[in-house]
Amino acid sequence: MAAAVAERLVRSRGSTSPDHGAKPAKRPVDEYVRRGAVVLDKPEGPSSHQVAAWVRDIFDVDKAGHAGTLDPNVTGLLPIGLADATKGLEPLKAQDKAYVGVIELHDDVPRNRIEEALSTFTGDVYQRPPKRSAVKRQLRVRRIDDFDAIEIDDRRILARVDCEGGTYIRKLAHDVGTYLGVGAHLDELRRTRVGHITEDRAVTLHDVKDAWEEFKQTGRDDWLREAVIPFERLLDHLPRITVRDTAVDAVCHGAPLAIPGVLDIERTISAGDQVVLMTLKGEAVALAEAEKTAVETIMQETGVVARPHRQLMDEGTYPQHWGEDEAEDA
Known part of the structure; x- marks a missing residue:
């Protein structure tokens, strides 16, 4: 990071x-937490809002917020700001994102056509937010910097996407299927980068809980200071x-x-x-x-x-x- x-x-x-x-790294623990951030590896299942609420409750702070919503079935990077650190989340939300996902085609397509289709969807693309989105459903342009196949197994494409913040990857997968004339849907998705923050820095909910419990029981804060980072690190870009x-x-x-x-x-x-x-x-x-x-x-x-x-x-x-x-x- x-x-x-x-x-x-x-x-x-x-x-x-x-x-x-x-x-920032030397703040007293109470201030360190209140002005801290958790780079969470979000699990599949709960909403981003629910995960942020769990982190809030673990540290018993008044509020927590996240920098960019992930759908419940999507895993990966979810930066969470604690208490006072929520003030510094906004600049991170607009940063470029990276994802790895599985696209399932609805019929057989030659490999060269798949690769050509992914290449076609690099650059500026038009997207309309889905009906269940919280934002206004206006046609908008999003930039796709890189869209390629890591692996192709029959109708399943393991793809990597580097894109502008606010890009709907599920819609991108659907549009690839339409372009190929066979239809497609997004089967799995993981966010691997948010701006300058990469998944090698991510911690799990279990890590966060264990680090806080160890501090409360022993007074040792070294693990806590690994699980929580100063919110200034979210602004390094x-x-x-x-x-x-x-x-x-x-x-x-x-x-x-x-x-x-x-x-x-x-x-x-x-x-x-x-x-x-x-x-x-x-x-x-x-x-x-x-x-x-x-x-x-x-x-x-x-x-x-x-x-x-x-x-x-x-x-x-x-x-x-x-x-x-x-x-x-x-």
Whole structure:
């Protein structure tokens, strides 16, 4: 699940006080859980909502949410945010997904025609959400990056799909059958990737339950910190801006981040990009929209760099520094 290290432009050097906040991996257990996420290997049978509720109840927190619904009979990756971590799920929902599934054709088709059909459905495809979908049933375009056969056994196709978030794989299988003129349905499906998160990091419900019970009974938290990850790891795909300690609380109150409050910024950031504002300790402060490029941020002395639209850190985590100009409009 490790993200590539992006090149950063340094505007200023800074330091951080150990008296405020904490490195995400070093948070006290109660805070670690409330600001934690579980990359769950969802079993077949229950709904995504039910599975998230089970995880919520295991940790006895007030709420839990998931990043992208899986149908009850679908298995695989279901990232779940606990309590305060639900605030950080939204950016992950729109990320590309990967699946492995079994498509059952309704009649015999030569292998070369099957491979040609799968290739035809790469690129942009039109889909209308199924009737039981919670979204409006409007025709929409979804991007299929890769759609190929891992194995073909008579009428059964073990296929791999890399696609844009919001793609209906069941509809894709049906459309392949229509294209081939024989009909088809999706027999099995497993999600193997959500954005930068891959299934090698996934844990089961049993893992989660056992890790929490071990902590409660022994006080040992090493297994717990394997089963639960800091929610910041769900945001590793977003470009980031590192914020001075003295600017953090103002951003938590919704103030825009101005240039003097920036320590460093990823080189690739452009105006209009969604970014995550981070402390020097690696804590997520807010999701924001960039108003300047990285180069402008480094070269200029005044102006707003980013405007928060989703606060991720509680007000008061860092001390107030009202009247200073690190996080106010230019």
